[in-house]
Amino acid sequence: MQQIRVLIAKPGLDGHDRGALVIAQGLRDQGMEVIYTGLRQTPEQIVDTAIQEDVSCIGLSSLSGAHMELFPEVVRVLRERQADDILVIGGGVIPEADIPALQAAGIAMVFTPGTRIEDVASFIRSHVRLRDLADVPPVEPVAKQVDHIGIAVRSIAEALPFYTRHLGLTVDHDEIIPDQKVRAVFVRAGDLHLELLEPTSPDSPIAQFLDKRGPGLHHVAYRVDDIDRALEALKEAGVRLIDERPRPGGLGKRIAFIHPKEAHGVLTEYCQRTGEAAE
Amino acid sequence: MANLDERTRAWQERVERSLEQRPERKERFVNGSDIPIQRLYTPRDGVQTEEEYLEKLGFPGEYPYTRGIQPTMYRGRHWTMRQYAGFGSAEQTNQRFRYLLEQGQTGLSTAFDLPTQIGYDADHPMARGEVGKVGVSISSLADMQTLLQGIPLDRVSTSMTINAPASILLAMYLVVAEQQGVPWDKVSGTIQNDILKEYAARGTYIFPPKPSMRLITDIFEFCSKEVPHWNTISISGYHIREAGSTAVQEVAFTLSNAIAYVQAAIDKGLEVDEFAPRLSFFFNAHNDFFEEIAKFRAARRMWAKIMRDRFGAKSPRAQQLRFHTQTAGSTLTAQQPDNNVVRVTVQAMAAILGGTQSLHTNARDEALALPTEESARLALRTQQILAYESGLTDTVDPLGGSYYVEALTDAIEEAAWKYINYIDQLGGAVAAIEQGYIQQEIRRAAYDTQMAIERGDQVVVGVNRFTVEQERQPELLRVDPNIGRVQAERLAKLRAERAQEPVREALADLRAAAEGTANLMPKIIQAVRVYATLGEICDTLRQVFGEYRPAVF
Numbered sequence: 001m002q003q004i005r006v007l008i009a010k011p012g013l014d015g016h017d018r019g020a021l022v023i024a025q026g027l028r029d030q031g032m033e034v035i036y037t038g039l040r041q042t043p044e045q046i047v048d049t050a051i052q053e054d055v056s057c058i059g060l061s062s063l064s065g066a067h068m069e070l071f072p073e074v075v076r077v078l079r080e081r082q083a084d085d086i087l088v089i090g091g092g093v094i095p096e097a098d099i100p101a102l103q104a105a106g107i108a109m110v111f112t113p114g115t116r117i118e119d120v121a122s123f124i125r126s127h128v129r130l131r132d133l134a135d136v137p138p139v140e141p142v143a144k145q146v147d148h149i150g151i152a153v154r155s156i157a158e159a160l161p162f163y164t165r166h167l168g169l170t171v172d173h174d175e176i177i178p179d180q181k182v183r184a185v186f187v188r189a190g191d192l193h194l195e196l197l198e199p200t201s202p203d204s205p206i207a208q209f210l211d212k213r214g215p216g217l218h219h220v221a222y223r224v225d226d227i228d229r230a231l232e233a234l235k236e237a238g239v240r241l242i243d244e245r246p247r248p249g250g251l252g253k254r255i256a257f258i259h260p261k262e263a264h265g266v267l268t269e270y271c272q273r274t275g276e277a278a279e
Numbered sequence: 280m281a282n283l284d285e286r287t288r289a290w291q292e293r294v295e296r297s298l299e300q301r302p303e304r305k306e307r308f309v310n311g312s313d314i315p316i317q318r319l320y321t322p323r324d325g326v327q328t329e330e331e332y333l334e335k336l337g338f339p340g341e342y343p344y345t346r347g348i349q350p351t352m353y354r355g356r357h358w359t360m361r362q363y364a365g366f367g368s369a370e371q372t373n374q375r376f377r378y379l380l381e382q383g384q385t386g387l388s389t390a391f392d393l394p395t396q397i398g399y400d401a402d403h404p405m406a407r408g409e410v411g412k413v414g415v416s417i418s419s420l421a422d423m424q425t426l427l428q429g430i431p432l433d434r435v436s437t438s439m440t441i442n443a444p445a446s447i448l449l450a451m452y453l454v455v456a457e458q459q460g461v462p463w464d465k466v467s468g469t470i471q472n473d474i475l476k477e478y479a480a481r482g483t484y485i486f487p488p489k490p491s492m493r494l495i496t497d498i499f500e501f502c503s504k505e506v507p508h509w510n511t512i513s514i515s516g517y518h519i520r521e522a523g524s525t526a527v528q529e530v531a532f533t534l535s536n537a538i539a540y541v542q543a544a545i546d547k548g549l550e551v552d553e554f555a556p557r558l559s560f561f562f563n564a565h566n567d568f569f570e571e572i573a574k575f576r577a578a579r580r581m582w583a584k585i586m587r588d589r590f591g592a593k594s595p596r597a598q599q600l601r602f603h604t605q606t607a608g609s610t611l612t613a614q615q616p617d618n619n620v621v622r623v624t625v626q627a628m629a630a631i632l633g634g635t636q637s638l639h640t641n642a643r644d645e646a647l648a649l650p651t652e653e654s655a656r657l658a659l660r661t662q663q664i665l666a667y668e669s670g671l672t673d674t675v676d677p678l679g680g681s682y683y684v685e686a687l688t689d690a691i692e693e694a695a696w697k698y699i700n701y702i703d704q705l706g707g708a709v710a711a712i713e714q715g716y717i718q719q720e721i722r723r724a725a726y727d728t729q730m731a732i733e734r735g736d737q738v739v740v741g742v743n744r745f746t747v748e749q750e751r752q753p754e755l756l757r758v759d760p761n762i763g764r765v766q767a768e769r770l771a772k773l774r775a776e777r778a779q780e781p782v783r784e785a786l787a788d789l790r791a792a793a794e795g796t797a798n799l800m801p802k803i804i805q806a807v808r809v810y811a812t813l814g815e816i817c818d819t820l821r822q823v824f825g826e827y828r829p830a831v832f
Contacts, residue, residue: 013393013409015482018522018609021722022729038829039482040397042405064393065648065758069408093613095648095755113613113646114742116733 004128005055009037009046011074014064019091019113023059026117032124043073050078050086056128057087059120060107067094072105079106087128091115142230143222147253147271148186148193150218152209156185156198159215163187163194177250182206184250195221195250219257221269227254230270234258246272287321294318310570311728312527314690325685335580335689339675343583345576345688346676347634348599353672357385359637360662361438361603365390365414366649367758368765369425372415376430378652382659387430387468388438388639390414391448396483398444398817401766411762413649414440418770419812423451424458433461437468438513438603438637443485445472446494446800447816450807453506469510469559469603472498475536475708476515478829479717480522485817488709490824494799495540496547499554501800510559512540513603519717520563521609523725526574527691529563531698532708532717534581538699539708541590555586556596564626564633565607571626572678573687575602575633581692604630605639611646615741616753619643624661631671632678638662648755715830773810781809786819793823 008024010017017039024034035053037046050058058078060071071090078084090102091111099110109123153159163169164187172193173186181204186193197218199207209218224230227246234241240259249255249271258268308316317324326332337343340350349355362379364387365372376387391414394406400418401410410416417423427437432455441448449470456466474491477484484491495512502509516524516533524532537558544554562578564571582600586592606626611619620643627640640658642650650658665671678684705711712718731737738744759765785806792802806816 012407013397013399013405013483014413015393015477016521017482018725022523022726025722025726026729040405064409065412066408068760073408093646093648096750096752097755114739117729118733 003031003033004057004124005033005035005053006057006059006124007035007037007046007050007053007055008059008061009041009049009074010039010061011041011043011046011070012062012064012066013040014062014066014092015039016063016092017061019063020059020061023061023091023117023120027059027121027124030117030121032121043070043077046074047077047081047083051081051083055086057089057124059124060088060090061092062090063093065093067092067102068098071102071107075106087124089120089123091120142224142233143270144225145223146192147221147223147273148195149220150195150197150267150269151216152197152206152213152218153215154198154210156183156196159196159198160185160187163196169194173251175250176200177248179248180205186251219267219269220263221255221271224270224272227256227270227272231256246270283322287323290319310526310567310687311565312525312570312691312694314527314570314687314694317686320682320686322682324682325689326680335685336679342587342595342598343580344599345580346679348579348601348636350675352634352675353631353666354675357666357672358631358635359386359436360384360659360666361386361388361637361639362655362659363388363390363438363440363605363639364655365392366756367411367415367762369415369417369422373426373428373430375652375655376426379655379659380430380435382656383663384659386436386438386637389426389440391439391441392416393483394418395448395813396441396443398447398485398813398821400770400812400814401763402770403814406763408763410766411758416762416766417448417451418766418814419773419810420451420454420807421769421773421810423448423455427452427455427459431461432456432459433465438471438510439468440471442471442474442477442481442483443491444813444817445470446498446803447807447813449498449509450800450804453804454808463506464508466506467508467510469513470498471515471561472512473515473536473540473561475539475712476518476533478712478827479519479532479536480524480721481515481518484827484829486820486824487827488713490793490820491827492540492543492709496544496549497798497800499544499557500547500549501798502557503549503553505800507557509557510601511554511557513559513561514540515561517561517563517605519721520565520607522721523609523728524721525724526565526567526570527694528698528720528724530574530578530581530691531695531702532721533560533562534578534585534695535699535702535708535711537582538585538589541586542707545590551586551590551592552594552597555590555592556594556599559636560600560602562602562604562630562635563607564604564630564635566610566622566626568625568629569684569687570691571629572633573684573691575604575630575635576676576684576688577692577695578602579634580688581695601636603637603639604633604635606630606641608641608645611641611643612739612742613646614750615747616643616647618741619646620657620661623658624665627661627665628669628671631665632676634676644753644755647753649758651754651756653754770812774812777810782806782811782815785809785811786815789816790819790823793820 008020024036027034089109090107169187172188176183181201183198185196197206239262243256246254246256252274253271255271260267336345339347364375393409395417399406401416498511502511514537516529519532520529579600583598586598606623623640640661642654642658644654702711789802
């Protein structure tokens with residue numbers, strides 16, 4: 001994983017930088033890359049440095065009582081520069097009563113005297129992580145949308161009325177998929193389908209699923225434009241696949257399954273619509 | 280004494296044997312300065328012979344002043360109880376001053392806000408959010424007049440924590456005294472005026488070191504002639520310690536800075552016995568009771584040696600280290616704030632047993648905000664209880680001769696000399712600061728302390744041990760958030776109403792003097808008198824001197 005970059009900044013005229021320096025060193029020892037602004041920084045200067053240095057977190061320190069004016073100002077300038085995805089945290093001599101207002105102004109967390117560096121580091125890690133991950137742009141958007149959600153049932157005849165009668169959905173398609181030994185009924189729900197899956201043979205993968213886990217959510221399928229390339233990309237990235245090559249699915253689609261471990265317990269499917277089924 | 284050595288050895292052996300059953304709490308005992316602490320001190324430690332007593336300790340009021348600078352110390356008069364105060368507007372601080380004087384405080388100590396300390400008027404963009412926060416906002420003589428309203432300057436001595444613009448605030452004070460009809464040779468007080476520790480630890484510098492040293496020595500020269508009872512500098516270890524240094528570093532870096540000031544004054548042609556009696560010091564009183572007491576005693580002895588042997592000072596006053604003490608703000612905890620009263624008491628006792636000339640005791644709520652009136656009073660009461668009820672004050676240097684305290688005094692002195700010698704090798708304090716040496720030493724010590732606390736090796740009651748689930752939130756002092764706007768409006772009015780020509784003239788005069796070598800004090804006094812603002816005066820000097828930009832180490 002990439003090193004988290006943090007800017008430790010002293011807004012205003014306050015010269016007490018013991019805390020700022022200790023935190024800077026401590027976060028470095030926690031494996032982060034830390035830039036320290038030095039004293040007497042205006043909110044504008046702090047935001048400039050943060051953007052130039054491409055940090056994911058700004059830590060503001062003030063012991064002079066100017067935090068109510070200067071901390072929110074940093075967040076405001078970040079928004080103005082469209083850089084408000086940078087996590088902002090603060091510390092110093094800050095009365096408990098001021099903290100809710102600072103949080104409302106966009107300071108994610110305020111650390112008061114006596115805080116352990118480890119706690120600051122883990123806060124930063126857990127809060128910039130999402131941003132970092134979301135930040136990695138895919139080479140091209142692969143999954144266009146959810147194509148369908150597969151639901152394993154023991155009997156379509158028994159399961160279907162819930163969707164039609166109570167949810168008021170309609171059946172689009174009904175077919176036997178010999179490759180998977182299932183009968184699949186596609187129920188339209190807005191832009192996507194629910195695919196009710198009933199085993200046609202005791203050695204069907206769906207039968208095994210039902211034996212082990214009972215009826216319920218079976219898989220989520222994402223629509224891709226080019227399933228061969230999409231699978232190739234996953235293989236290169238070391239993602240575990242169930243199907244290395246596409247195979248025929250319902251509605252004439254070409255499908256492939258990705259190992260559920262990769263999606264933290266969700267069986268994931270890629271599917272590509274072919275000419276006959278394209279809408 | 281052979282008997283003593285034998286019995287000591289036998290005792291040690293017995294103890295060592297019993298350690299297997301009853302081990303000590305730690306394998307190794309060391310203090311914050313990394314000085315090992317023995318299990319026991321005996322007559323073999325510290326001062327042993329009469330010759331050694333006379334050489335190392337002597338008598339109170341006599342060289343090397345280890346036992347105190349006055350012969351009778353607190354039997355004659357208690358230390359000055361001087362609580363640092365200031366916030367918001369000059370009116371508010373004036374009220375707090377009068378309150379403290381009514382409560383029995385014996386001297387004033389002024390806290391200025393950061394814009395004032397860094398030479399910005401209250402309406403400067405850099406002052407945003409900072410006006411009146413950590414001290415009183417003073418932008419012109421008019422504010423100083425309000426601040427000192429009704430306070431008799433011939434009877435009350437005032438300490439001002441002001442450094443880079445010290446000349447300007449002193450000038451304002453002198454003009455107000457003049458307007459009260461008090462001649463300058465009757466006013467007394469202190470300006471901090473210690474720029475070197477600003478670069479090293481506190482951060483309120485304006486100008487680069489060279490012109491800053493000139494401003495300081497100009498004050499030395501001016502006051503030795505015009506304001507003879509003014510303490511022209513308070514060379515401060517306090518902030519060095521607050522920034523994280525050890526006790527040994529505090530002594531060493533402070534005395535190194537002091538050496539630099541004395542040298543600068545001598546280089547300017549001033550006579551050491553004339554200006555040195557007005558030098559004073561400011562130290563921190565931290566948690567380790569005996570280490571602190573030993574620190575104060577070591578500092579006194581070292582300064583006497585430095586002044587006599589290094590600078591050839593003959594006047595006793597020039598050899599005496601007089602100091603103010605403040606209890607350690609950095610030891611106060613936001614958690615269970617009432618615990619701080621106990622910490623402050625222990626620290627204050629160390630300062631008293633160390634022979635301080637004046638004392639500020641911190642208030643319990645200072646890790647949370649500026650003190651409320653109630654907690655400021657409790658802090659003052661702490662001193663009064665120690666002074667009037669504890670008996671600490673009935674004899675001079677009660678711990679003199681303690682095996683432990685004397686051994687520790689020697690150990691601190693020895694370790695501090697090593698630093699001072701090394702700083703001399705680097706080219707003195709100014710060079711050591713420019714090279715970042717002092718900053719890095721402080722930073723390392725600060726980090727070590729933090730790590731020791733996080734590991735739990737260093738216990739902070741209420742923080743990493745003996746914590747409570749629900750902290751009760753005390754009432755805190757809130758500074759009026761409108762103070763910045765109010766001050767700005769007041770300043771605009773002043774600038775509009777004053778006579779402009781004299782201001783222009785005074786500033787032009789000041790500029791010309793700054794470009795040359797004349798003493799700047801008379802020019803600054805003139806500018807202040809015609810209501811030139813602090814910011815205008817500092818800007819004039821900034822144009823000539825430039826501004827200090829620290830390297831980031």
